[in-house]
Amino acid sequence: MLHVGRVLRFDEVRGYGFIVPSEGDEDVFMHANDLVDEKYQYKAGSEVEYFLEMGDKGPKASQIRLVHAPAPQGQRGTSGSGQGQGQVDPHGEYSDVLSPAELRNELTEALLQADGTLTGDQIKRVRTSVIELARSHGWLES
Incomplete structure (x- = not known):
């Protein structure tokens, strides 16, 4: 099943980070080997879709694809956008x-x-x- 979330953080050099799922409360591990797009495009706040698997240490994302680029830092959506x-x-x-x-x-x-x-x-x-x-x-x- 395809899931949606936002990149919490991603270390391009180390090649890993975490996704905050739109539904659920446990952050999901993400690894550069599972990215569909170029890794430099995955920034904190980027909306992504992914498949959820159980890794050795907990939830892990696979086939991670960017939905769209994140809004510039400091900007918030309007009411109903799911953002503050x-x-x-x-x-x-x-x-x-x-x-x-x-x-x-x-x-x-x-x-x-x-x-x-x-x-x-x-x-x-x-x-x-x-x-x-x-x-x-x-x-x-x-």
Whole structure:
């Protein structure tokens, strides 16, 4: 069955990365050997379709194909696009409201940039705690 998701991160030099599925909560491993398009085209945020397999260490994508190029960094879609939508906060300033998946993606990237020694389990625990906090304060799309 064909699945759709977004590239969470992809290291072109090392040849691997992860996809956040549109449906489901566990990130999917991706390897350069399974890419249909040129590997330099796979950037964080790229929408991809793929077949899901179970690898030795968990879910693994195969026959990974780009659906379309990612939007430039910092841009968000409009309401109904599946991406965060801007809202006016109580102070009259424009703020970005993210979906839980978008927060998870951005938080993962921030954690990896802040400390490259974090393990996957540590990142998952931090993400879960921050997303619960954000939900409790209404900082996420419903």
